[in-house]
Amino acid sequence: PAAWPTAARLVARWLERHERVDALLDSLPRSFGGTERARCQHLVLGVIRHSGRIEAALGRLVAHPPRYSTRAVLFIAGFELIEAAQDEDDGRVAKIVHHAVEQTKSLASPAEARLVNAVVRKLSAALAQPAPTLNISADELGEYFSHPAWLVKSWLAQFGPEATRALLEWNQKPAPVYARWRGAEGTPLPDFLKTTPWPSVYEVESRRWSEVEPLLKSGHLYLQDASTRIPVELLAPLPGESVIDLCAAPGGKSLLIADTMKTGRLVAVDLPIDPDKPGPRIERLRENLSRTSGIEVALVQANLLENISMVLREHRLADTFDAVLLDVPCSNTGVMRHRVDVKWRLQPGDFKKHPQQQLSLLHAAARLVAPGGRLVYSTCSIDAEENEHVVRAFLASKAGGPFTLEKSVLSYPWTHGHDGAGAFLLRRQS
Secondary structure, eight states: OOHHHHHHHHHHHHHHHOOOHHHHHHTSOTTOOHHHHHHHHHHHHHHHHTHHHHHHHHHTTOSSOOOHHHHHHHHHHHHHHHHHHHHTOTHHHHHHHHHHHHHHHHHSOHHHHHHHHHHHHHHHHHHTOOOOOSSSOHHHHHHHTTOOHHHHHHHHHHHHHHHHHHHHHHHTSOOOOEEEEOOOTTOOOOTTEEEOSSTTEEEEOTTOHHHHHHHHHHTSEEEOOGGGHHHHHHHOOOTTOEEEEESOTTOHHHHHHHHHHSSSEEEEEEOOOBTTBOOSHHHHHHHHHHTOOSSEEEEEEOOTTTTHHHHHHHTTOOSOEEEEEEEOOOOOTTOTTTSTTHHHHOOTTHHHHHHHHHHHHHHHHHTTEEEEEEEEEEESOOOGGGTHHHHHHHHTSSTTTTEEEEEEEEEOHHHHSSOOEEEEEEEEOO
8 A cells, every 4th residue: 555545544534533643553554564654654643743734724725625535635735835845845846736636536536636736736835934933822823833722822821932932843843763772781782773862862763664673572672762761760769679660551661660670579550451442551561571681570450549559469469669650641741742643632621630630649659658768750741730730739738748859850842852751759758
C-alpha cells in the first residue's frame, strides 16, 4: 500500500470518529515497509498537528464541507502546503495541487477532484501567511498554532505571551527521537546516536532505523525522552533498596530504576487488564521488567485506590518501601509534541477532574512509604493545577502531615529543550 492514500483514509477516520492517533497508527498494515510507514505517519501526524489552522482556512473557502474522504485530501494537501511554505519551496505547490487532484479521483470522485483543484489553489495563499506577532488575541494565536483558544488563554495567564508563543511553536514541530543506551560498559556507542546535554540520553539519527531496531529488540537501546529521567533522578534509588513504581506501565521508568539500583527489589504496579480494552501497556511493562538483571522484580496488577496494601500482602510482598514513585495520569500538556492529538481531546473541566484523582492517588501512595522513606510525585504536565497545587493540598492534609517537600523540578520545553514535566521529592519523617 502507498503512504499517501493510506494516510488519507486514516485522516478521514480521525475527522469522522475522532479516534486516538495511537490507535489509528497501530492499524497500519504490517505489509508497510519502513519508508512508506514513516511517510504515512508523517502525513497523519502533520495533519493532526496543524488541523486547527487548516480547518479555519478551509472554512473560509468552502461553504459546505465535503464528505470525509474528500476533506481528508484537503487536509493532507493543506499540511503539505504548510511544509512547502516553511521550506520556501514555491515549485512544490503545483505538484501538491496536481497530486491532491489525482488522489481525489480514486479516493472520492472526478466531480470532487474539480472541487479539490479549485480549493487547494486558493488554500496555498491562505496558509502562506507569516506567523503572527505577540500582540494578538488568544483566538488568533490558537488558530495559527492549531491549539484550542481556551488552552492558549490558560497558558497566557500562567506563563505570559513570550513563553506561551514559544510553547506553541515547540508543540508544532516534529519530535526528535531520544534513547537511553543500555549496552554493556565499554561497548562502543553506535555512530547514529548523537550526544545531548543530558547524561545517558542520545538523539537517534533519522533514517538509520534498520540499525536501531536490532538494538531495541536486544534491549541495548530504549527509546525514552530526556524528561522521563527527572523523577527517577529525584527518587535516587540506591542498591539494595526496596522500591515501588506505581502507575508503572509501560515501564520505561521502572527499567531506569532497575538499571540505577542494580541490586534490590522493585515492584511495578499498574491497573489490571481491561478485557474490553486489553491494549499493550501491561505487556510492554512485563517485557521491560524482563530486561532487568541483578534485581528482584514483581509485577502487580491492581488499582492503587482499592486497598493496595492488602493486594501487596496477597502477593507476599512488603507493604512499605524505602522509595515510592508515583507518576500520575495527567493532562499531558508537557508532551504535546509527541502526543499530537491531546490538545484536541482535552476539555477545560479536565483541570479540575485530574487534580482530584491525582490527590487521591498521592494519599494512597503515601501509605506505602516507610518511615524515613521518600516519595516522588510526578506528572508530564506543565500546568500548576496538576503540580504545585496538588502537592500543596497533600501537604496541608492529614495524610501529608508526616511529609516534607525536599526538592521539586519543573521542566518547561521552551527553556529546558525537552518535554515538560513536574516532579516533587517528599520525605516521610522517621
